[in-house]
Amino acid sequence: MLAPRFVVDTMLGRLARWLRAMGYDTLYPGQAEDRRLLQLARAEERILVTRDRMLARLGQPHSCLIRGERVDDQIVEAVEQLALAPDERDWLSRCLECNGTLERGAPESLPGHVPEHVLALHTEFTRCPGCARIYWAGSHADRMKERLSRLLGTGRSE
Numbered sequence: 023m024l025a026p027r028f029v030v031d032t033m034l035g036r037l038a039r040w041l042r043a044m045g046y047d048t049l050y051p052g053q054a055e056d057r058r059l060l061q062l063a064r065a066e067e068r069i070l071v072t073r074d075r076m077l078a079r080l081g082q083p084h085s086c087l088i089r090g091e092r093v094d095d096q097i098v099e100a101v102e103q104l105a106l107a108p109d110e111r112d113w114l115s116r117c118l119e120c121n122g123t124l125e126r127g128a129p130e131s132l133p134g135h136v137p138e139h140v141l142a143l144h145t146e147f148t149r150c151p152g153c154a155r156i157y158w159a160g161s162h163a164d165r166m167k168e169r170l171s172r173l174l175g176t177g178r179s180e
């Protein structure tokens with residue numbers, strides 16, 4: 023099955039980042055007009071994720087109306103409504119800022135782009151070919167994964 027792809031409306035920026043964190047191809051066009059969001063959703067076969075009831079209705083059946091205020095609730099809502107099964111292997115495989123697919127970073131390209139103490143402590147880096155941002159497996163990444171595990175009820179050891 024092909025993984026669903028999303029376009030997220032302006033009120034749900036944090037949710038957009040978490041959809042990317044789960045590995046989903048997620049557009050977040052910022053201050054786009056409703057018409058533009060609907061066009062994007064149709065043209066690219068994306069699910070329109072919105073808090074706007076009217077927009078959700080116009081986007082049916084390829085839309086998802088989010089009601090929660092807190093981002094944790096919104097993540098759970100999206101996963102349940104769309105019956106998503108985020109694969110842990112895809113987590114943190116996308117750039118949170120621009121949606122690019124991360125590539126393994128070549129260590130020789132990193133000095134100057136990554137703080138020295140990070141280079142000294144970590145060996146696994148990924149790089150976004152879109153915006154050149156560099157990510158590494160550290161405590162921040164661990165906390166994100168733990169949060170997803172907790173919200174999605176996966177990765178429990180007992």
Ligand SMILES: [Zn+2]
Nearest residue numbers: 117120150153
């Ligand atoms: Zn990027």
